[in-house]
Amino acid sequence: MRRAAGLLALLLLCAPAFAGAQKPVRIASLNLCADELVLRLADPDKVASVTYLARDPRSSNVADLAKRVPVNRGLAEEIVPQAPDLVIVGAFTTRTTTAMLKHLGVPILELGVPASLEEAYAQIRTVADRIGEPARGEAMIAAMQQDFASLPPVPAHRASAIVLRPNGFTAGRGSIVDEILGRAGYENLAARLSTDRLGQLNLEEIVEAQPDLLVINGGADAPPSLADDLLHHPALAPFAVQGRTLSLPTRLWTCTGPELAQAAQRLAANRLAGTRIGMAR
Structure with missing residues (x-):
C-alpha cells in the first residue's frame, strides 16, 4: 500500500498534461485483445505501445505488426512517460494500473468480453470511432460478415x-x-x-x-x-x-x-x- 502511494506521488510529479484530443495521436494498449484492434486499425506512428504479449505468435494474431511498435508490461510507470492521449484497457487489465492512470487524468477506454458476434462488431466500431478510424472499423466488420456469410449451410x-x-x-x-x-x-x-x-x-x-x-x-x-x-x-x-x-x-x-x-x-x-x-x- 505504501509503495503504491509513493509511486502515485512520483507519477503525479512526472505526469505530463493529458489532453483529450478528438483524434488520439498517441495510443497505448494494456490488453492483448485491445492490442490486436489497435495494431489493425491505427497507423503505427500513432501507437505509443502495446503489451509484450502481442509479439508472442503463440497467443497473438498480430505478432508481426507488434514488432513495429514499442511494448509495455502493463505498468503505470511505463505508460505515463509515453504521454498517451488514449489508453485502451480490457476486462482483465490490472486494476491498479488502470486506477492510477484514471487518477492522473489519462483518457481510458475499457473493453469488455463480447458474448456474441454482434457485440464483437460493436467493439470494433467503438475502438475505430474512438481512435478516429471509423472507415477501417467498418471495413473490418464487413470482411468478417462476408466470411461468416460464405460458410456452408447449417444442416x-x-x-x-x-x-x-x-x-x-x-x-x-x-x-x-x-x-x-x-x-x-x-x-x-x-x-x-x-x-x-x-x-x-x-x-x-x-x-x-x-x-x-x-x-x-x-x-x-x-x-x-x-x-x-x-x-x-x-x-x-x-x-x-x-x-x-x-x-x-x-x-x-x-x-x-x-x-x-x-x-x-x-x-x-x-x-x-x-x-x-x-x-x-
Whole structure:
C-alpha cells in the first residue's frame, strides 16, 4: 500500500498534461485483445505501445505488426512517460494500473468480453470511432460478415461438439464460441451440460456425453502446462483414434477480429470432411 502511494506521488510529479484530443495521436494498449484492434486499425506512428504479449505468435494474431511498435508490461510507470492521449484497457487489465492512470487524468477506454458476434462488431466500431478510424472499423466488420456469410449451410441435424480448454473449462450457452459453433454447423453440447458462459466439465462428464467432436483449445507450439493435463488424458484418446478431435489455437477465438471467422471456417471444413484435421497452426 505504501509503495503504491509513493509511486502515485512520483507519477503525479512526472505526469505530463493529458489532453483529450478528438483524434488520439498517441495510443497505448494494456490488453492483448485491445492490442490486436489497435495494431489493425491505427497507423503505427500513432501507437505509443502495446503489451509484450502481442509479439508472442503463440497467443497473438498480430505478432508481426507488434514488432513495429514499442511494448509495455502493463505498468503505470511505463505508460505515463509515453504521454498517451488514449489508453485502451480490457476486462482483465490490472486494476491498479488502470486506477492510477484514471487518477492522473489519462483518457481510458475499457473493453469488455463480447458474448456474441454482434457485440464483437460493436467493439470494433467503438475502438475505430474512438481512435478516429471509423472507415477501417467498418471495413473490418464487413470482411468478417462476408466470411461468416460464405460458410456452408447449417444442416438440419447438427453434429455435437464440446470445446475443451485447460483445467476442463469450456464455452457454454451465451458465449461467442457457442455462436461460432452454431454458425459452423455444430450443436454446442456444453450449452446443455454447463449453464455458464465459461463453465467447467470434469473428465467423466465429457466421456459420458460422447460428443461427435472434441475441440481441443491449444496448439502444437503451446508451452507445456499442468493445466493442460486433462487435454491429453488417456480417457480422451479414443476420440483422437476415431477422428473426433480438432485442435484449434486458442488465439483464433480469444479476441475480436478476423480470426473468429477463421475458427468457424476450420470447424465447418472439419464437419464437411468428416475426418480429423490435424493440429492447426
